[in-house]
Amino acid sequence: MREMVPFRGTTVVKGWPERLAAAQHIATYAFRGQQLPRIRYGDETHDWGAQRGLLCHDCMAVAGEFHVPGCDVERCPKCEGQAMCCGCLDDDDESGAYLI
Numbered sequence: 550m551r552e553m554v555p556f557r558g559t560t561v562v563k564g565w566p567e568r569l570a571a572a573q574h575i576a577t578y579a580f581r582g583q584q585l586p587r588i589r590y591g592d593e594t595h596d597w598g599a600q601r602g603l604l605c606h607d608c609m610a611v612a613g614e615f616h617v618p619g620c621d622v623e624r625c626p627k628c629e630g631q632a633m634c635c636g637c638l639d640d641d642d643e644s645g646a647y648l649i
């Protein structure tokens with residue numbers, strides 16, 4: 550059982566607020582040497598609740614924040630598929646997104 554901490558009116562795994570804060574410093578993803586800007590929560594074409602003031606259900610971001618890398622809501626800036634699953638990202642990405 551992992552330790553939980555209160556965060557934004559809910560509870561999250563200990564260390565998650567720090568991961569979310571760190572994610573705000575990752576503004577781009579690398580695609581075959583090309584850097585593309587990440588899609589912030591609320592900018593997705595699908596309505597995930599950001600405009601209604603809801604936290605991202607997966608990573609607890611608020612509207613206008615970047616998702617934690619690996620969040621299942623985050624869209625790929627290249628194909629708008631699910632980031633991390635679509636295969637667009639470089640495997641040897643050195644932005645640190647996979648290291649968090």
Ligand SMILES: [Zn+2]
Pocket residue numbers: 590605606607608609610616617620621622623
């Ligand atoms: Zn998220």
Ligand SMILES: [Zn+2]
Pocket residue numbers: 625626627628629630635636637638
């Ligand atoms: Zn993609």
